[in-house]
Amino acid sequence: MARPPSNGNTATRILDVAERLVQTRGFNAFSYADIAAALKVTKASLHYHFPTKADLGLQLIERYERNFLKVLGQIDGANLGDAEKLRRYVDIYSGVLRANRMCLCGMLAAEFATLPKSSQSALRHFFDANERWLAAVLDHGRADGAFQFNGASACVAQSVVATLEGALMLARSYGDAARFETGATRLLADLQAGRARVGLSRATGAVNG
Amino acid sequence: MARPPSNGNTATRILDVAERLVQTRGFNAFSYADIAAALKVTKASLHYHFPTKADLGLQLIERYERNFLKVLGQIDGANLGDAEKLRRYVDIYSGVLRANRMCLCGMLAAEFATLPKSSQSALRHFFDANERWLAAVLDHGRADGAFQFNGASACVAQSVVATLEGALMLARSYGDAARFETGATRLLADLQAGRARVGLSRATGAVNG
């Protein structure tokens, strides 16, 4: 989900910088002045494209969700097994971490109580969409024998998102990507427990999915 | 971990209010003015007790860790099985959520890049201490047969913390405590997989540990 330095129009470049600032610092810890400095334009110019910070926040989330869903669509179109689909989903988060960022919506979830109402709704919409996609993969995979888990796939999907967001957040605080990978790999292994735990032996390294 | 309205000295009452504000809004989204209004004192008075916001942040984290470790000590002293100890650990987070708060250190982990250096170190210290305690419980429980997992207990401990922090963060955004509980219960069940999964049957409700 890391974005190359955009050559697009001004609104797009503003969103690119703002996105990076939210993902690294949070919505409450950056200002129009930060964006203006990065783009070498004035603050007034930014307000022409995004009159209020609430407007900017909403459009950030909506664009982030569109991009996210586009990637999920690519995964769906790649003719992969369900375990591999899930691994690809996890890889999205790995990429975010490699860019030294927090997930945009994970960051905003922490700041939830201080966000404009419009951002709050958009945020839930993002997570709902993620969990719907995950639940479908989980259901299909369970029917197929690729996954084993108890209970509703929707609940497992919630757990998956929560685990990845938490692991991302903690790994970033430690500047330690391995911290994320071990957690993510364990998550995948637990879902494929029927296969990965055949021996139930002690393993010293990470469990491969 | 929720604290009753303190009747202690001023410094303590300042910390109580600041703690609540960080847990609900974040370190970057509250000000000395907010605390002053809540305690009906002036901002200048606050600066007498905590000269800079960095001082306040550091003391918040250090006190939070002391209280946390005190509770963990109580769990250790209660003569419980390891599964029950882990359940009690999860219950700490449940209590935070019931108070409509985020974990202090989870919130700060999201804001990590913007924090004073002193807070950043204290934050890692908090998580390190948590994970040491968890790893000890996990190791003991694995040797005892209460838990089954592959790999180093330290890695599992990291996963546990990440999952709980993430679930807390997401549940708070949805104002939905059940969202946290299903994730937490699933986490516990996975660690006790050897017992909980004897039948490997489809269950519709939550899996009890």
Add this chain to the structure above:
DNA sequence: GTCTATAGGTGGATAGAC
């Protein structure tokens, strides 16, 4: 220890010229 008063800076946002 708490107050009044204030400094010096930055926040989001707007009016109006070009």
Add this chain to the structure above:
DNA sequence: GTCTATCCACCTATAGAC
């Protein structure tokens, strides 16, 4: 669409009286 100039509210922090 971008600029200059400006507004007012708020921020953290300090000086000095009581």
